[in-house]
Amino acid sequence: MTTQEKSGANLLQDERYKTIDRTIKRLNRREDALLEVLNTAQEVFGYLPQPVLRYVAQQLHVPLSRVYGVATFYHMFTFEPLGEHTCVVCAGTACHVKGSERIIHTLSEAFDVRPGGTTADKTFSLTVTRCLGSCGLAPVVVVDGQVHGKATPESVLAQVTHILSLAEMLKEGAR
Numbered sequence: 362m363t364t365q366e367k368s369g370a371n372l373l374q375d376e377r378y379k380t381i382d383r384t385i386k387r388l389n390r391r392e393d394a395l396l397e398v399l400n401t402a403q404e405v406f407g408y409l410p411q412p413v414l415r416y417v418a419q420q421l422h423v424p425l426s427r428v429y430g431v432a433t434f435y436h437m438f439t440f441e442p443l444g445e446h447t448c449v450v451c452a453g454t455a456c457h458v459k460g461s462e463r464i465i466h467t468l469s470e471a472f473d474v475r476p477g478g479t480t481a482d483k484t485f486s487l488t489v490t491r492c493l494g495s496c497g498l499a500p501v502v503v504v505d506g507q508v509h510g511k512a513t514p515e516s517v518l519a520q521v522t523h524i525l526s527l528a529e530m531l532k533e534g535a536r
């Protein structure tokens with residue numbers, strides 16, 4: 362078996378690739394399925410590594426450049442593994458008008474992380490996304506999977522600080 366065949370066999374055994382395949386099949390390999398397939402890929406991998414982007418391009422029969430184009434256009438996609446804790450800040454129009462930019466700036470400064478990035482110690486990721494569909498609660502943030510509406514820079518900073526110090530204490534306790 363050649364190296365290429367071996368890596369192909371590994372891909373087929375990986376449940377995560379099977380999940381991507383199921384989404385592709387469900388959408389009947391439509392070209393406009395790209396966005397949804399990338400969403401699925403990010404859900405199962407947690408981010409979009411390069412081999413996955415290549416795989417999606419191959420399976421959908423679209424150029425890799427197009428896959429990159431879509432993946433880089435939408436803020437919700439990330440090319441790095443996420444940290445242990447995450448804060449997703451909505452930067453859609455309603456949230457932007459209500460000050461989401463200040464929340465992003467505050468977190469970015471406080472934890473020394475760029476928007477869309479992860480701290481050097483991999484404990485925290487700051488993600489910026491488009492409309493989360495809860496505009497009535499703007500500005501909206503999602504901290505470790507919990508949705509918070511009418512957020513302020515102070516409230517989000519306090520919450521993330523609390524979560525990170527708790528995590529640090531648990532780590533210390535385990536040592």
Ligand code: FES
Binds near residue numbers: 452453457492493494
């Ligand atoms: S713009 Fe943020 S939830 Fe819609």
